[in-house]
Amino acid sequence: MLEVLQQSAISAGRAILDIYHAGPEVTYKPDCSPVTDADACAERIILADLARAFPDIPVVAEESVAAGSVPDISGNTFFLVDPLDGTKEFIGRHDDFTVNIALIENGTPVAGVVYAPALGILYAANHGKAVKAVIDATFRVDHEAIIGCRSCGDRMVGLASRSHNSAETLAYLSEHGISDYTAVGSSLKFCLLAEGLADVYPRFSRTMEWDTAAGDAVLRAAGGETLTMEGTPLTYGKRNQKDDSDFANPWFVSRGKP
Incomplete structure (x- = not known):
């Protein structure tokens, strides 16, 4: 599963970068939060990938929910998708925006991918293991390493x-x-x-x-x-x-x- 999530996030991130460099079209939702054509494009890519690979797992995705499309998640296993997290950073030309895909089971996030396309970094987790990967200029995984939290010292x-x-x-x-x-x-x-x-x-x-x-x-x-x-x-x-x-x-x- 994790490989599918990673590749979908990378594909969405590649599309986001194209729009980032060309200049996004910005509109505003009823709550006054910004949304761009990159959000919509990335979500289409991810939804198509997840539907093809996991047709029986519902997907709760930000822009779909905003449009009134909320699936039945009573089975307690579903995906949560934010196709472009940090839209304000994206619009403001900061590089710390991400593509987020997570699998939820019984209320707990058990697998997930966070891809920062402008930074060329991807984080992923599954089965209790977290990794950080470098994504090269051809959008392939160049290096991957296991990561872990540090023990807190005297100076937090x-x-x-x-x-x-x-x-x-x-x-x-x-x-x-x-x-x-x-x-x-x-x-x-x-x-x-x-x-x-x-x-x-x-x-x-x-x-x-x-x-x-x-x-x-x-x-x-x-x-x-x-x-x-x-x-x-x-x-x-x-x-x-x-x-x-x-x-x-x-x-x-x-x-x-x-």
Whole structure:
């Protein structure tokens, strides 16, 4: 399965790069969040690949959900897809945007791929193993290595969202004595934790499940965790929520080795 997810993410990323270099067409959703022709193109590629390889597994994809297409996920196994995570980074000509594909089983992300096409880096996880791969100029895997979270030392390094930082996030970092932090876009924050380059990523602003699932899968496979404010693992497939929309996440904190 993982090879299919990787190749689909790479194909989508290649299409995204073409639009990135040519200049995207930007429109806005009803919630005022931006969307581009790259989002739509990448999602078409991924949906076609998944339908061909795994016709019996439903796919919850960001742009399809925005258009009102939500599959039946009552079987508790499904894919979560964000074809272009970090659209604001993409529009702003930052390179830290990603393609995210994750497999969810019983609320847990058990496999995932995060591909950063402009950086030529891909992270993947399956069966409790996380890897980082270099993708060369011909869009092939050039080098792959197993990664893992680091043990937290006396001086913790934090991560925050570049486009969606908040006063609550800064307060959390301050309260935990974390003065050294970096603002990064997209799901790469999970992957930097998984790679052992940082220790904690608090998120006190809105995210959706497709934003986090693939990166969370990589982090968990690398030995980390993502917890809600109640201290329970973040779950996926959240429907009919009393105080929020389908597939919306609560605030959470992701970290490397506890």
